[in-house]
Amino acid sequence: MKNTIRVHQFHGGIHPPENKKQSTGAPITQAPLPSRIILPLQQHIGLPADPIVKVGDHVLKGQRVAEAIGRISANIHASISGTVVAIGPHPVPHMSGMDADCIVIESDGQDQWIEHQGLENYTELTKPELIEYIRQAGVAGMGGAGFPTDVKLHLGDDHIVNTLIINAAECEPYITADDMLMRERADEILGGIEIIAHLLKPLHIMVGIEDNKPQAIRALHDALDKSHLNLDIVITPTKYPSGGEKQLIKLLTGVEVPSGKIPADVGIVCQNVGTTTAVYRAVIQGEPLISRIITVTGESAAHKQNYEVRIGTPIADLLNLANVNRQQMQRLIIGGPMMGITVTNEQIPVIKTTNCLIAASINEMPPQPPAQACIRCGMCEQVCPAELLPQQLYWFAKGKEFEKARHHNLFDCIECGACSYVCPSNIPLVQYYRFAKAEIRKEDDEQRKADHARLRFEARLARLERDKIEKEERRKQRAIEAAAAQAAKKDAAFSKAASATTSSTNTTVPDLKQLKSNAAIARTKLRKAEKALTNAQSKGLDGIETLQATLKQLQLKSDQAEKAYTDAQNAPSPIAAPETDLKQLKSNAAIARTKLKKAEKQLATAEASGEGDIEALKTQVTALQAKSAEAEQAYQDAENGTNTANAAIDTSALETEIATLQAKVNKAESAWKAAVESASPAAEKMAAGVDKLKDKLKDLQDELDKSRSVAQPTVTTIDTSALETEIATLQAKVNKAESAWKAAVESASPAAEKMAAGVEKLKGKLKDLQDELVQKSGNQSAQPAPDAEPAVIDLKALKQQVSIMRTKLKKAEKQLNELPEGEDNTPLVAEIEALRARHDKAKATFDAAEAEKIAAAASEGIDLKQLKIDAALARAAVTKAERALSKAEDDSKQPLETELLTIRAKAEQLNATLERFSN
Amino acid sequence: MSAVLVAVLVLLGLGLVFGILLGYSSIRFKVEGNPLVDQVDALLPQTQCGQCGHPGCRPYAEAIVNGEAINKCPPGGQSTVEALADLLDVEALPLDAEDAEEPIKKVAYIREDECIGCTKCIQACPVDAILGAAKQMHTVIVSECTGCDLCVEPCPVDCIDMLPLEPTLNNWQWPAPKPGIELIATDRQPGIALEIKG
């Protein structure tokens, strides 16, 4: 037989022992019906198919059991009739040796076909319809990667296909499946080629076949003589890997497919011979791809021959069929010796791409000798069919310089193994390339994921920003609406009232703000001046006189501004809204008081340490005192104004007393101030006097408060909402203070310590408030419902509370443990104590509630369900505690252990109850 | 003399022309932001975990451009450090983390029957990978989770675990070949008919 066209050459290639003769002696034999088949849902790259049957369903031979999802995916059909017994993980033929989802079908022995029918005349169908028909039959490439065939047939849509190449080279040693197929079923092959040619409309069809298959070549020629098909059978010299897609193209056409391109880009489509028969059977006979030809060979197989095997047959069945001597079998390979995979599990099924099973003896495939150093002999480079530099790639892969490996076209490597085959140093080169490819793919994947995450992150930020703006806008909108409403109200009021009064109130409103900022500015100026003065004093500079003069002036100004502001603030209040003002005044008073206290403390420390600007501090204290007093007074006044009316007991006497005392205090304070200013030695005594007076004042005020509360005994419903808001504000403050403190710590500012103290104090206050709230609300809840419905206690809520407490406690403990040595941990310890107490309390409540519930259940009869749930929960708690225990460090084990014990006891108790009830 | 004058004038004229050209193009083709920050940011794993001490990957990218060390990103591992070193042309430092091994990919997993539906984890997740609503069970969208760990701490009932990703057929990858024993050539066994590689 002579070639009609010139055969080109590809670079490299090797001539391993063929070992093909052994398995071509006998014709293709039908393998018996397997008793069960295993159909992996994923048999190729791309997406796994989606099962459309359930366990227990009865399926017929040829019935579709899993549906392709996405473009690169193939349908899967049952290859026997029987019952679906499982859908789940099962060993599959994969390099990793991992399990994957499979459909397992138990045979019913009938081998009953589903109704099927081929197409009478496929040329009547449009191309997409015909391709869809082939896709429905689940036809996939039967040579290498198992790529769904329909995807390749679609290539005609967007590529001009001028050459169709049928790959019949079958270059790998041992494999004879295609050879036997061509010998026995040449008509089907030509029929399949006709269909594919109809779809792709190529100008030229070539069948590439190695010259070591003379019988197959003759069979093809014979069949071709009877067919009207116009194609060239091209005989190529036997050389591995001439069956590689790009290599065969080079051989047959001389065209080199560029790196990173597919053959279709140069107008060529390749199909395997096996695939052509599958297409033929699908189209002409309507049979989906449910069987294939497999070579079973190797020295330990008694019958080395080809079998037609149902897809999904476990390889153990085939090995038995070929009478494989398991003692002798050293290695079991699926595929060829060069590119196949070694498997150990005989339950692995045959899939659409399985073309060969080699049961190799130790003589055939001895274990690989250890690798040695690369000697740079260059033999690998000479045999590489992809014209790469294998030793260079090896160095890059070994040194993990993947980027360089990529630039040396690592991805053009077809993993043919030719380089490893010739390497005198026995370096497992292909393994290195596979590893490098996997790493690069992983990195690319991670990059993609990172980009995706960045997009999502940015989208989230944008969303939060948008939310904030929207909120702000809504708030503004509300404010405007409120203002409008207010204005409308005012207008209504004005229309009734005389216009004379309006002008005065109108002007005061904007002025208030102005005045406030004025006061603030004046204050700041004053402070600055004070600082300058103290600076000058401490350094003994001259010009102190002038500075003092300025200071005095500024003080005056500041006071004036402040006064103006407070006046303005107070002025409209009695007219406009005395009730709201009361609150305002109260908080004013409170603020003034705290300020005063702070200033006093500062003063005290300053005095104690004998440094700093005592003078300034003192003046500040005085000013503050005055202000505090004023505020208090204003508040008192306002309150009296509103309260005296409904107060039964006359508090006016007390109040006048307070007023006089206040006046006295003021006087004393101003006197003290003067003394301080003139640096008189009596200042200190005076301060003491002032303090005494103040104490007295406070006592009186307390008394007043008391009498007032007596006067209003109707207040029984405890208003916790105010408390709550207070807590909330305080919490916010705490958070702020804490973050400020953290910032200070970070910047190593000296103020950090002070801040920490402040934070602690705030926290303490917060806790107090919270406790108060708890108490109050406890009282409240206890009051209205003492025995109404105790059973309604929400166990779940309680439980949640307990678990939250526990978590908090744990976190705090962890914090404590993490605290560096030598640092003050008392606040933390205290906190933990408090937390623990709270936790215990919560737990006690919970336990009590639960116990009550159980008791109720026991007495009432059986609430088994609840009990069961409880028991389950308790068990879960036990496991959780155990886990925590195992994780915990030694020093924190003790409490955890006890907790575990209690939990376990509870669980046991619950279980016991449960058992008693269920028996 | 006039020749000198001409030369000076020509040079001045040229200078003027180029100056105008450069000035114009610097305005016309102004690059928004700092492109180097973008490049560095593109190399960071975008886990947004804050383990580098910055509130996210981009802030760290900015810090790197301003001279911070490049080895502070544990999720990125050594490969990120190397990529950064490559980009910035600096020395690749060893990763600055307690266990400097390659990080194991993890994703968050919520034990759903323990979740009380407080939505705290949603607020913490930088990539919106958690699904849920108030008082409803929450769950993690595994494909979106970057494994940043940020949702674990806020959960009041500690029902979030970080679990390593199970390998599947699609993300399984070939391991590195075990380094062989380096023998001298005379130790080699004779008579090997056919080798299986792979």
Ligand code: SF4
């Ligand atoms: S395995 Fe790759 S590098 Fe080695 S010879 Fe084959 S194509 Fe070339």
Ligand code: SF4
């Ligand atoms: S054949 Fe082996 S020893 Fe020779 S250069 Fe290639 S890798 Fe090195």
Ligand code: SF4
């Ligand atoms: S789910 Fe948790 S671990 Fe995952 S990205 Fe969100 S916050 Fe990070």
Ligand code: SF4
């Ligand atoms: S933080 Fe925890 S309890 Fe709260 S919603 Fe998330 S998983 Fe559920």
